[in-house]
Amino acid sequence: MNLQKPKMEMDLTEQKDEVMVLYEIYRNKLFEFDEKHSKGQISNAIELNGSVIKIGVSKRTINDNHEREIHLSKDLDHIPPISLAFEFPDNYPSLSMPKFSLSCLWLNSKQILLLEENLESLWNENKGSVILFNWITFLQNEVLEFLDFEKEIIIEEKDVSSLFNTPLKFIQELESYDVSRKEGIFHESLFTCNICFQDKFGKECVQFKGTLFLEYILMLMRYFYFLS
Numbered sequence: 438m439n440l441q442k443p444k445m446e447m448d449l450t451e452q453k454d455e456v457m458v459l460y461e462i463y464r465n466k467l468f469e470f471d472e473k474h475s476k477g478q479i480s481n482a483i484e485l486n487g488s489v490i491k492i493g494v495s496k497r498t499i500n501d502n503h504e505r506e507i508h509l510s511k512d513l514d515h516i517p518p519i520s521l522a523f524e525f526p527d528n529y530p531s532l533s534m535p536k537f538s539l540s541c542l543w544l545n546s547k548q549i550l551l552l553e554e555n556l557e558s559l560w561n562e563n564k565g566s567v568i569l570f571n572w573i574t575f576l577q578n579e580v581l582e583f584l585d586f587e588k589e590i591i592i593e594e595k596d597v598s599s600l601f602n603t604p605l606k607f608i609q610e611l612e613s614y615d616v617s618r619k620e621g622i623f624h625e626s627l628f629t630c631n632i633c634f635q636d637k638f639g640k641e642c643v644q645f646k647g648t649l650f651l652e653y654i655l656m657l658m659r660y661f662y663f664l665s
Contacts, residue, residue: 445527452525455567462570476524479569481577482618483516490516490581491589492543492611494597494604507591509604513611515618516590517542519552519576523569530567534560537572542610545596548584552576555583 456470456477463481470477493510519541526533537556539549556572563571581587594604601607627636 444531448528448531451530451567455569459569459573463573474524476522478520478522479573480518480520481573482518483576483580484578485514485516485581489514490586492516492608493589493591494594494607495591496594509608510589511608511612513615515615516611517614519544519580521572521576530565532565534564534568539576542600542614543590543592544584545592551584552580 452475456472459468459479460470462468463479467481468477468479489512491510491512493507496506496508519539521537521539523535523537525535529535534557537553539552539556541549544552555575559571559575560568575583581590592607597604597607601610624638627638629636
């Protein structure tokens with residue numbers, strides 16, 4: 438009797454269950470999985486817990502390698518996620534951990550390596566159990582503290598230049614993500630219309646910049662129509 442086959446079937450069942458749970462938690466827009474090749478990717482937003490974080494680009498001074506001159510920075514409410522790409526081996530989770538790689542706009546190769554080593558440590562602590570949720574939780578909630586980035590993230594200019602021509606373009610890319618994320622949150626949030634007093638999603642409202650004045654689009658149009 439082949440004892441290997443039942444074990445592989447158990448692994449496959451656990452893989453399918455894990456993927457199903459992750460779909461339920463993160464939905465398709467954040468979690469992608471290719472069932473045919475047993476691989477996927479997730480890019481989940483990093484939690485800042487309502488605080489603002491400063492991201493800056495630094496240049497090392499000539500006189501002291503330990504000093505940094507921050508010549509461009511921006512306060513952001515949201516920063517781009519760390520993307521986790523993974524692939525399940527046949528004997529995951531009973532024996533082997535998923536193959537994986539990380540990518541992130543604002544991390545250099547050394548920092549990526551530190552995170553990858555920590556993911557491996559998490560697997561070693563939980564070997565034999567599904568691990569993706571633990572990895573995702575770490576990348577979403579604990580990564581800034583782990584890298585000592587709780588108050589600010591300072592990137593050296595040489596690391597920025599590998600992806601962007603100038604530090605300004607790098608900061609602009611981060612700003613663009615911040616704005617897009619705010620718009621997404623607004624569209625998915627519920628607000629009470631000041632005219633009809635009904636709850637409406639942000640995608641049905643108009644947000645006037647600089648104020649908290651929100652109105653339901655169709656109701657607003659009808660209101661001004663009857664006033665005219």
